[in-house]
Amino acid sequence: MSTYKTFAIAGVGLIGCPILDALLARNAHVVVLTRSSKSDTLPTGGKYGVVDYNDVSSIAKLLKENQVDVVISTVGQEALGQQQTNLADASKEAGVKLFVPSEFGVPTAGYKAGLLAEKANFNDYLQKIGIPSLRIFNGYFTELVFGLVGYESNKKVNIVEKGTAPISFTAITDIAGYLAHVLTTHPPEKLENKIARLEGDRVSLVDIAALFKTDVEHVTEIDGPHGPLITFLQRLFESGAGSTGWDPVTNSEGPERAGSGNALWEGHQWKRIVDVVKI
Known part of the structure; x- marks a missing residue:
């Protein structure tokens, strides 16, 4: 106790x-x-x-x-x-x-x-x-997922790099x-x-497009007032650093894997992206 x-x-x-x-x-x-x-x-x-x-x-x-x-x-x-x-x-x-x-x-x-x-x-x-x-x-906060991909600008998932690295949401x-x-x-x-x-969901930026049945748009940067920050984050995530199991010293998943902290809330049903965000 x-x-x-x-x-x-x-x-x-x-x-x-x-x-x-x-x-x-x-x-x-x-x-x-x-x-x-x-x-x-x-x-x-x-x-x-x-x-x-x-x-x-x-x-x-x-x-x-x-x-x-x-x-x-x-x-x-x-x-x-x-x-x-x-x-x-x-x-x-x-x-x-x-x-x-x-x-x-x-x-x-x-x-x-x-x-x-x-x-x-x-x-x-x-x-x-x-x-x-x-x-x-x-x-990344699940509720802000559309801001991460600049969805509001063109109703697409805008990706600066390949967008295939897993990200914890x-x-x-x-x-x-x-x-x-x-x-x-x-x-x-x-x-x-x-x-x-912690980890409620684990998807890549490309996966997000599939989840919401929209297209991927490959861009050099994300538009909007927070564009420079989002562009930085996408590039950071492309390295693998968007996973909560990431170890920047070894540039790989560390011994304490993504979502390992979830165990302290036994029996809790963690929300996935589709549970939180709707189009």
Whole structure:
């Protein structure tokens, strides 16, 4: 049985809100860290605490007052540097038992340079200051699959490379439910300094076209405001790095294969792409 009783969530966006809902559904005590006290911008439920992410002492004070055991960071890319580091420092000062860093994507363990190294380096920092971590690698959010292939631009699956490498997809609700389940049911020794490699579905970009009975369009880049990022991700996935079992050190599937973390949610029926997204 878990000994974690009180949770703090930093960030109430795409993944933070579902995690909040999942924890509340399990009657957990949750404190949401927010920069604004405007209630009309916040989801219902939980206790809210306004924090300044540049003020470590004030964050630590709030965590101590609420006797927070676990901090879950879902902050965006722009906050992965100093702000998330300040959150870690405050967690250390407050005696937090477990830190869930803002991963929620493809595996980052082992990267030494580039965009994904920032997340890997942060986990190293957690180890340096002595806070156990639980890292969630879930591949790509199932709900965003059409954005990954630029479907809205021409109703086709637009592919930059061959598009044949397998990619792990996991539904946001499954990720949130999984995290709430393991944090409230499993003992710390099963979670501390562990990596949960989740997978709800495993398909290639070419497979996505077949699933939704549409055509493949081979392009040099993806159009749209997020085109450069999506183009980067498609090229990354072509190397195999879209699988949650990927090991960037060996450039192959590692000993802990994709979906190996699913076992901690025994009996759960993981959603496939066709269960979540409809044309």
